[in-house]
Amino acid sequence: MxxxxxxxxxxxxxxxxxxxxxxxxxxxxxxxxxxxxxxxxxxxxxxxxxxxxxxxxxxxxxxxxxxxxxxxxxxxxxxxxxxxxxxxDHVHMHHHLICNVCGKLEEIKDDWLVDLEARLAREYGFSVTDHRLDFKGTYNTCKGNGCKGDKECRAVS
Known part of the structure; x- marks a missing residue:
């Protein structure tokens, strides 16, 4: 469908x-x-x-x-x-990488928190219905190359 x-x-x-x-x-x-x-x-x-x-x-x-x-x-x-x-294709939202320098946003489709959710259910009796995880940082291509978030910098990363 x-x-x-x-x-x-x-x-x-x-x-x-x-x-x-x-x-x-x-x-x-x-x-x-x-x-x-x-x-x-x-x-x-x-x-x-x-x-x-x-x-x-x-x-x-x-x-x-x-x-x-x-x-x-x-x-x-x-x-x-x-x-x-x-x-x-996923029960939960996907995760994101967000560059502090160029602003590039990349999606991570893998759900890395399945084991943690099982542990929360087992140890705390807590059933997770949803989660969202954003990682903020800097791409190696943006470090030290004078990137100020312009289009050329984003195209490199």
Missing amino acids: NRVANISQQFAAQNYKLTPQREAIVRVLLDNEKDHLSVEEVYMLVKRSYPHLGLATVYRTLELLCELHIVEKMNFGDGVARYDLRGD
């Missing part, structure tokens, strides 16, 4: 409809999955298909997608809320 159909089923299961405007927002997120878009970026991209769509509709739709656990709202320390689709 394709992801839009799967998301449509998730909407229906909670008595919501995947309207054409909502679907356009979902498709923008799917088409730009690795970019971790902000509300404003989603808005600018979706306006190409729906020029009369308002920013408030994009905000409300993204919040609903968060509420339905289809999208995760994240802040990587830059003060901007970004949205990340939850993958069908």
Whole structure:
């Protein structure tokens, strides 16, 4: 089943409809999955298909997608809320590497915390339902080369 159909089923299961405007927002997120878009970026991209769509509709739709656990709202320390689709292939969100110098954001799809979750269940009787892990640091390519976060630096890393 394709992801839009799967998301449509998730909407229906909670008595919501995947309207054409909502679907356009979902498709923008799917088409730009690795970019971790902000509300404003989603808005600018979706306006190409729906020029009369308002920013408030994009905000409300993204919040609903968060509420339905289809999208995760994240802040990587830059003060901007970004949205990340939850993958069908993992129970939990993926993890991120975030460079303090160039701002590059890389996803780690492996779930390294499975053993820790089992230990928490065994030792504390605590069942983890979700987790998120972000690693902040500096890529070797950004250390000592005068990188100030510009495009050339990001392309190197």
